[in-house]
Amino acid sequence: MTSNHSANPTHLRSHIFHGLAPGPRLLVTGAVHGNETCGTRAITQLLEEIDKGQLSIERGTVTFVPITNPLAYQRKQRMGDRNLNRNMAPSAIPQDFEDRIANVLCPLLDAHDVLLDLHSFHTGGAPFVMIGPQNNTGALEPFSHAAEEMQLALHTGPHRIVEGWLDTYARGVQRRVAAAANGGGTRAQSLVTDTNYGVGTTEYMRSRGGYGVTLECGQHDDPQAVQVARHAILQTLGLLGLIAQKPSPEPMEREILRLVDVVDREHAGDTFAREWRSFDAVKAGEAIGTRDGGAAIDAPADGFIVFPNPRGEVGQEWFYFAQRRV
The missing domain is CATH 2.40.50.100 (RNA polymerase II/Efflux pump adaptor protein, barrel-sandwich hybrid domain)
Incomplete structure (x- = not known):
């Protein structure tokens, strides 16, 4: 019997640990974009340490998803059929691989309280962390956990915090809609002009009553990015009380x-x-x-x-x- 190693992946792997005392439910994701692997490698290190008894989950629940987009990861590129971290929502009639992943990932997000999403970027630059809006009851991104999210962002490590993602995307979508008025109706065009286009993992998490941050750990190929991701995971586990180890203090210097x-x-x-x-x-x-x-x-x-x-x-x-x- 022969196997087809180039076939599209058929499952999403997660690793779940339940502490024996009650506590929050944390989801940690890596490789939402397939060429951003620092989170994958950091998660793999920590899974080995948990298995060896070197790290103990004592309270709550933590779920690790080391490779969130296995097709993009298999291809060693940012996307499989499309960008998983845009248009994040369940699909009654999936159109592509990322729609099928979202149909599994969205219920997983629903089942957790907090998200740490680990990424990296193309060009040089220092790590930074992205947060959502201030508390509000508006139509675009209503939110009520700004204080908890800021505390999480500050403990992940980088001193630089970036906000304003979804409303910036809303303006971008408006321009794309205007530019596409005379264009065709391709699948790619329908995605980037969808009002849901700016919604990725953290935006979906907030829409479901939770909170989370996107940590950009450094340049794709920088070995130090793995250590940034590892530090952030341990800090988050400690901050939420899932492990006995207390987190390091917030950095004194900060830039928003x-x-x-x-x-x-x-x-x-x-x-x-x-x-x-x-x-x-x-x-x-x-x-x-x-x-x-x-x-x-x-x-x-x-x-x-x-x-x-x-x-x-x-x-x-x-x-x-x-x-x-x-």
């Missing part, structure tokens, strides 16, 4: 930035003015890039470049613009 815009790559010929790193500072009017037709893209104000992706797909995010929280 707010995403204010997302700029899409409109053509394969769009180019950056230089090799940007996340959180490179720019002055108002400074050149960021050039469109294929020659139009300049300049900084609208003093701020910072976030998630620059020189290999970004046409019609998807190219970079973000952030400013200090006022």
Whole structure:
């Protein structure tokens, strides 16, 4: 009998540990994007330590999902059929591999109180952690756990905290809808113009009454990113009381930035003015890039470049613009 190793994965693996005393329910995810493997490696290390008795889960529940998108991981790329960390919702009629994963992952998120989602990024730059909105009762992202989420973010390790994800995405979706008015109706286009497009793991978690953070542990290939992920997992376990070890104190230094815009790559010929790193500072009017037709893209104000992706797909995010929280 022969096996087809190139076939799409057929299951999602999770590892669940129940402490013998009551406590919160934590979900830790790695490789939501298949080429972001620092979380996978850190989780694997800690699973071995739990099995050897070197780390004990004493309270509550922790579930580890080392490879959240097994198709993208198998292909060693960001996505399988599409970006799992966008349009996160159950699908009555799944259209692609990520829809099928979401149908398993969403109930898993529903069953937990807190999420630690471990990622990495394309270009150079220091680790940072992303949080959700302030407490509010608005229509876009109502929320009531801002204090707990900030405490979790501060304990993960990085001093830099970034907010403003979903409302920035809402503005980006509005622009895509306007640009697509005269275009075709492809699956990819329907996804990026969906009002749910900005919803990923943490946004879904908040919509279900929980809270969580996205930790960007460093550049994809930086070995130190694994240690950043490992430290964050142990800090979270300690903060929530799932292990006996207390977390290290919050960093004294902190910087809070707010995403204010997302700029899409409109053509394969769009180019950056230089090799940007996340959180490179720019002055108002400074050149960021050039469109294929020659139009300049300049900084609208003093701020910072976030998630620059020189290999970004046409019609998807190219970079973000952030400013200090006022």
